[in-house]
Amino acid sequence: MIQGIFETHINVSDVQASARFYEQLPGVTLLHNDTQRKSRFYWIGQPGTSMLGIRENYPSPLVQRQHFAFTTDVETLYTAADELAQLGIAAQNFYGESVQDAGELIVFPFMPAVSIYFADPDGHSLELLAMLPHPARPEQPLMTWDEWNQRQAQQ
Numbered sequence: 568m569i570q571g572i573f574e575t576h577i578n579v580s581d582v583q584a585s586a587r588f589y590e591q592l593p594g595v596t597l598l599h600n601d602t603q604r605k606s607r608f609y610w611i612g613q614p615g616t617s618m619l620g621i622r623e624n625y626p627s628p629l630v631q632r633q634h635f636a637f638t639t640d641v642e643t644l645y646t647a648a649d650e651l652a653q654l655g656i657a658a659q660n661f662y663g664e665s666v667q668d669a670g671e672l673i674v675f676p677f678m679p680a681v682s683i684y685f686a687d688p689d690g691h692s693l694e695l696l697a698m699l700p701h702p703a704r705p706e707q708p709l710m711t712w713d714e715w716n717q718r719q720a721q722q
Contacts, residue, residue, distance in 0.1 A: 639696065661709065677705040681697055
């Protein structure tokens with residue numbers, strides 16, 4: 568029955584400020600601008616596969632921090648922090664360490680995946696996540712990407 572997640576919507580405090588932020592991100596394409604409802608809808612990646620909606624002060628003027636992850640691939644993740652920095656967006660690892668300042672990326676062995684985090688104007692936690700082509704290792708703790716690669720080379 569359920570085959571994936573098609574869309575997510577977040578509450579923002581200023582739809583124009585959020586629109587400027589999201590519309591500068593590679594892979595995010597404006598689908599629809601509903602000025603009456605102060606809402607915008609975006610295709611994420613290929614049109615028709617995933618959608619993000621932002622809406623000002625809905626369902627309330629209290630914006631609570633939310634989290635979601637964008638899918639990417641390992642090759643793109645190598646350059647993503649620099650691309651974000653060029654847009655004035657700070658990227659961090661899972662522990663909140665600056666990726667631009669040599670913070671190491673963290674692998675989640677239970678998936679396995681590696682990612683970077685950044686925030687939108689309302690502080691929503693956004694993640695760029697790349698699945699890794701290895702078997703899941705749920706018994707292993709979180710580790711740096713270098714540690715993960717070393718362990719994979721030993722197997």
